[in-house]
Amino acid sequence: GAVVSQHPSRVICKSGTSVKIECRSLDFQATTMFWYRQFPKQSLMLMATSNEGSKATYEQGVEKDKFLINHASLTLSTLTVTSAHPEDSSFYICSARWVKIDNEQFFGPGTRLTVL
Amino acid sequence: GQNIDQPTEMTATEGAIVQINCTYQTSGFNGLFWYQQHAGEAPTFLSYNVLDGLEEKGRFSSFLSRSKGYSYLLLKELQMKDSASYLCAVMDSNYQLIWGAGTKLIIKP
Numbered sequence: 001g002a003v004v005s006q007h008p009s010r011v012i013c014k015s016g017t018s019v020k021i022e023c024r025s026l027d028f029q030a031t032t033m034f035w036y037r038q039f040p041k042q043s044l045m046l047m048a049t050s051n052e053g054s055k056a057t058y059e060q061g062v063e064k065d066k067f068l069i070n071h072a073s074l075t076l077s078t079l080t081v082t083s084a085h086p087e088d089s090s091f092y093i094c095s096a097r098w099v100k101i102d103n104e105q106f107f108g109p110g111t112r113l114t115v116l
Numbered sequence: 117g118q119n120i121d122q123p124t125e126m127t128a129t130e131g132a133i134v135q136i137n138c139t140y141q142t143s144g145f146n147g148l149f150w151y152q153q154h155a156g157e158a159p160t161f162l163s164y165n166v167l168d169g170l171e172e173k174g175r176f177s178s179f180l181s182r183s184k185g186y187s188y189l190l191l192k193e194l195q196m197k198d199s200a201s202y203l204c205a206v207m208d209s210n211y212q213l214i215w216g217a218g219t220k221l222i223i224k225p
Binding site for chain 2: 110
C-alpha cells in the first residue's frame, strides 16, 4: 500500500524558535499533499493544500507567513512553523493524495509539537 | 455551509455490534470516507463509498445513501482494540475532504 512518512514524530522546542516538519510519500508520487492540525479531543483541521511546484493554498485563518509550506518534489513537502509559541503546540499531520486509488488520502504518522 | 454530523461518543460491549451514523451537507460530493484514529496517532483508512449501498470489509461495513446525505459505519464482533475515534469525511466538489468531529467509541468488557 501507499506509505507516507513524517519526520520528526515528536519535537519539543523553546518559544521563538522555528521547527521544520517533513512529509514524504515513500512509494508513490503525490501531486497534492495536505497539512492538518489537530488539538486534543478535536477533529482534524485542514491548514493548507500543497501542490508540487506551486504555492500552497491556505485555509482561512491560517497565517501563511507563520506556517511556511514547501512542496519541492512529488514525494516531499515540508511545513515550517516559524517563531513558534506555546499556542502552536499541537499534533500536525500530513497526508498525500494518490488519485489512482479513489482519491484516497494517505496519512503520515503525525508530529507532536510542544512549544515551551 | 458545509456540515458533517456524527455522535460525539458511543459505548458498546465487547463482542457486540455498533453502528456509527454520519449525516452531511456539502457543496458537491465525490465520495465519503471513514477513518479510524487511536489516541495520539494519525487516522487510518477504513472505507470509501461513492455509490449508494453497503460496502463490506471483514468486521467493518459502511453504508451510503446520497439522496439522504447519510452514511453509517457498522462494526461487528467488537474487540477492545476497536476503542478509538471514528472520523467521517466527505470529499466535496473541489476534491477536498470535509471532516466530521469524530465519534469516540468506548468498548467495555
